[in-house]
Amino acid sequence: MLADADRETKQVATGNLIVLTGPSGVGKGTIVAQLFERMPDLRRSVSMTTRPQRPGEIEGHSYFFVERPFFKSKIKSGELLEWAEFAGHLYGTPKEYVDKELMAGFDVILEIEVIGARLVKELHPDAVMIFIAPPSFEELERRLRGRATETPEKIEMRLAKAKQELQEKNVFHYEVVNDNLDAAINNLEHIVYAERLRIRKQVSQ
């Protein structure tokens, strides 16, 4: 029967690519980490970066740590789904892992920069685009200034970038406000489950 065949194609054969982004300081790292604890069937894409490995970070889990020429060769050969330069380092998403997991029927979460998110949407028009927003711009400012590790100049830069990003959220399908961590994770869970029930059209929305 047509209805069942369709359903299988979507719900069993292919997972959803879920793009999670938001301004820096909004807490998306914490949210994503807890989402994976709640939903162990989700797959997390591991990014490639030219940034030096920090203590505690695990190669192949936190990131794939590579040299700049290697990263550039991956861009050239089209093996990255998206990439962006950030604070002097390159960050990108290897395509192969994402495609393999999607084909195996798993939902894959990409936690990336807003600019990279836009690139992914162009390549994967079916990607589920989620924007994590701060309760207010003032609250974001407070959180960023609370980071003792950064210079005032860097914080100003991040704030200016965040302001712009907040205005461009119309690229996204969902907005999850991170005013309460637990509520934000619940909301992400609702989105992930609901998107598994979406009827995908031939023409992307």
Added chain:
Amino acid sequence: MLADADRETKQVATGNLIVLTGPSGVGKGTIVAQLFERMPDLRRSVSMTTRPQRPGEIEGHSYFFVERPFFKSKIKSGELLEWAEFAGHLYGTPKEYVDKELMAGFDVILEIEVIGARLVKELHPDAVMIFIAPPSFEELERRLRGRATETPEKIEMRLAKAKQELQEKNVFHYEVVNDNLDAAINNLEHIVYAERLRIRKQVSQ
């Protein structure tokens, strides 16, 4: 701030119109009743019908029971959001209640016929369209034949209609398969919550 202003417009000022439909026999009545128990903040639209009141049904709760000329006058004056004739009786959704509750910020559930659902989508392009599907056509047939109250001819008619409806589900955004009542209700709940987080575009999708 733009982001917050947007969010308020959508999430506080206007609720979502959620259209729930599916072939007869699929169990949508039971599902909706339990969904309302779980989510008391949902609003249920009460339909108007020319069908005679049955024992146990409450005027203004189960339906608004009206005479055919009155119903026809409501069609003419454009006071119905959708209407359809079914088994010799008219059924329709009064617009006023729906609009009032949406404007007050409540999500309104319409449990209606597939044909009526299509009409609603034309008038409310932002409506969330959910199709309740049977686990298989065979299972739907088994459920319908199990209804002792109907003639074999009526059941054949319902089955032919269901077959057609299942093929037209591309009008819908979501498909919820009712193979397990509890899972189906969980899934509806996910959809309702997720849709509250949707960023509505100026141009409807």
